[in-house]
Amino acid sequence: MIPLKTLGRMLRPGLIVAMAVLMTGCDWSLFDPKGHIAREELTLLITCTVLMLLVVIPVIIMTLVFAWKYRASNTSARYEPKWSHSTAIEVVVWSIPCMIVLVLAVLTWRSSHALDPYKPLESDKKAITIEAVSLDWKWLFIYPEENVAVVNELTFPVGAPLNFKLTSDTVMNAFFIPHLGSMVYSMAGMETKLHLIADEAGSFDGMSSHYSGAGFNKMHFKAHAVTDEQYQQWLAKVRAEGSVLDQASLTELGAQKNHDWFPVTYYASTQAGLFDAMIARHMGDNHHYGMKHDRSDAAANGVSHEGHDAGDTAPQAEHHSGEHAAAGHAGHSGSGE
Template structure:
């Protein structure tokens, strides 16, 4: 009687804990499952497909971990007892064939998505891509618009339904450039240029982060990504060009020098009406040794 009671309690606790975990899971802000562009949607589909394939093994195992102890409990005298049992061909086939098939399926999905979701792959569109140069700094993000000759700190804007090519580098330690609702994070590394092509299909303000820990001020490596229509984007460009500040050598040196102040306080959004045309190239060459003739 005592064992039967304990079994029921264990089953109830398992059910309650499962419900609590599910509640916590679906109560969080899962931006990866709220994509706002074709790349994010494809990656969401990949995540769901992979989880469902793996659930083919996980769900039966979770079920049997509860069912077997209950069925073969000490008080169940009707359970079949086979002390000399040692082999079952059916079980061997199941426990080997099913995982192998799942691995093959996951391998095919991974192979296909690796090429389909290559961050450097151009997004097919009838609109000309917008190029934005991204520089990870301590502890802020610098965005340079080479065609518009403007720059911003901790804010980036682009029109919807237009491909955006982000050229990413770092003027400090390695970071990771990531707008979760648009998809495809890429590393920002000093002396190197990385690329990622993204597209927003809905207007909104999306969270941008660094997904790679980079030091004590890492918590402030955040920015806002604004997806607007073409008219609003053009007006914003005009507003930035009307700003007083210019991103010259002295201003850039100031951005680098005040890094210690932003360990606890994030750098405010800043607009620069003009920027040196080769600033992004100079930042890369500063770390690659090209400036020193290496």
């Protein structure tokens, strides 16, 4: 019978090769930034990791060295059973970690403000506003300035700041494009914000990074960073091939609880105020941000959250415009995004 130690030595090279082969299929998008925010976040991640390794690596090495040097069979090692204190050792083991923690604290404080997802980005190009809505289980992107909307596809010019306004028409979700940077949650009855930018052209994977139900694994999309000319061509294509996104079509879209990936769908024009109306209808009469009324309470008050038509939602969105801004601010401070 082969001893376990010998078997382990025999299998070790094979395991290393197998791990290397498997790792070749991994998506290293976090380590392949395509925008300013993602690049700064990668720099912060590497810097913090290296600083922490300044403690971790010496500790691992000393553990192995001490275990070998002071093993029971090594009779030449110094044996001091009554030793209890060394000022030099105390200075080293406390001062170095304290300095590293101090440096990490300064780095994270500065980067937390510099990379705040609510902070607008500066650029020579005009910023593009995109209203992102998480549905079951797909993403709806409304371009209010262009008056178009798309399901499960993002297209934007290279170098243009992207001002995302996020909400959910269902459960909480998380919007994330790893190549471009920060992840931010979308929540019903609340508006969160995210600012990103792409520094080079390409197609990047976007996803929901928060479990939200049976179709969660199909809740992904492509984000295309293109030239200005290609962006205008894409807008013309959407307007030529798309239908109209109004309250009725939005309700129909949300009712489709797709478990498979929902195909890219274009909307050539959109009804004004849909994004604000979606937020308002989840706030309820008592303005509990992000909370829905119980159906029995809603019925008692003569309110139906699923029965809003275009005539109901637009005035309600206007009425709650002040609270809507407060909800966005409260969501930012409360969630720590």
